[in-house]
Amino acid sequence: MKIALVTGAYKGLGFEWCRQLGKLGYKVLLTARKTENAIESANILIAEGLEIYPIVMEVTDHAQIGEVVRWVEEKFGKLDLLINNAGINSGTRARGNKELQNKNLSLESLEPNEVLNMININAIAPIIVARHFRYLLAKSESGKIINIGSWLGSISIKKSGGNYSYAVSKSALNMMNKALAYDLAEDNIISVVVNPGWVQTDMGGGKAQFTTEQSVLNLIENVVNKIELNDSGKFLNFDGTEHPW
Numbered sequence: 001m002k003i004a005l006v007t008g009a010y011k012g013l014g015f016e017w018c019r020q021l022g023k024l025g026y027k028v029l030l031t032a033r034k035t036e037n038a039i040e041s042a043n044i045l046i047a048e049g050l051e052i053y054p055i056v057m058e059v060t061d062h063a064q065i066g067e068v069v070r071w072v073e074e075k076f077g078k079l080d081l082l083i084n085n086a087g088i089n090s091g092t093r094a095r096g097n098k099e100l101q102n103k104n105l106s107l108e109s110l111e112p113n114e115v116l117n118m119i120n121i122n123a124i125a126p127i128i129v130a131r132h133f134r135y136l137l138a139k140s141e142s143g144k145i146i147n148i149g150s151w152l153g154s155i156s157i158k159k160s161g162g163n164y165s166y167a168v169s170k171s172a173l174n175m176m177n178k179a180l181a182y183d184l185a186e187d188n189i190i191s192v193v194v195n196p197g198w199v200q201t202d203m204g205g206g207k208a209q210f211t212t213e214q215s216v217l218n219l220i221e222n223v224v225n226k227i228e229l230n231d232s233g234k235f236l237n238f239d240g241t242e243h244p245w
């Protein structure tokens, strides 16, 4: 019996993680900020015959994360796989408000609190969630954390200005994870950052290269199924190769 938890999972990549992990036989905790979103999406997968549990979890709410940890401990006594998927970019943060979007994008309009907010959600929250679940991941025979990063977090391949806050938040996630990996090695927990590619979701848009199905399949086959303890701390591409920092 394997247990997985996916953050930000009622749509997009997170939802597809739940579906594919469920099909592989995992019992999956589908977490979302809003109760109705979690239940509605979980019901779709439950109707497909998968064992899915809708859970409310805002990744910046430490008390709520603590409650989820206690629930998982009582019900399953361990966690095998944590997918730190929840994230925002300038577009999803602004939800159509161009002025707000610009506060994350352009040099002229850059707003410090917007940058900090994105770092909080995309880089700090995954590490805090991991800290909360460390104890339960350590009880797994193969505890793994997959943090969803981005090629936009790669400093060496950046070739244009702008997009300050998202890019910085995903670069910060790489460094956060490097430190986390050393700390979690004591408990034999593997933690990596992955680039899922450009994916057709609300964030990626309709013209993106991959469907969610392709992206998650790549990541399960090339990363989840293959990583070992000596890979912990790495930034990996969807094909399993190391991504340039």
Ligand SMILES: NC(=O)c1ccc[n+]([C@@H]2O[C@H](COP(=O)([O-])OP(=O)(O)OC[C@H]3O[C@@H](n4cnc5c(N)ncnc54)[C@H](OP(=O)(O)O)[C@@H]3O)[C@@H](O)[C@H]2O)c1
Binding pocket: 007, 008, 009, 010, 011, 012, 013, 014, 032, 033, 034, 057, 058, 059, 060, 084, 085, 086, 087, 088, 089, 092, 121, 148, 149, 150, 151, 195, 196, 197, 198, 199, 200, 201, 202, 203, 204, 205, 208
């Ligand atoms: N799509 C791409 O091309 C692409 C490329 C590289 C990396 N990524 C990364 O992949 C991950 C998934 O993105 P996606 O493309 O599937 O985008 P998406 O459809 O916008 O999904 C993002 C999910 O994160 C949730 N979320 C945001 N802030 C949250 C918070 N504070 N607490 C809990 N949940 C929160 C959202 O919930 P709400 O609707 O309630 O806000 C939503 O369910 C993100 O980390 C993203 O940065 C995506």
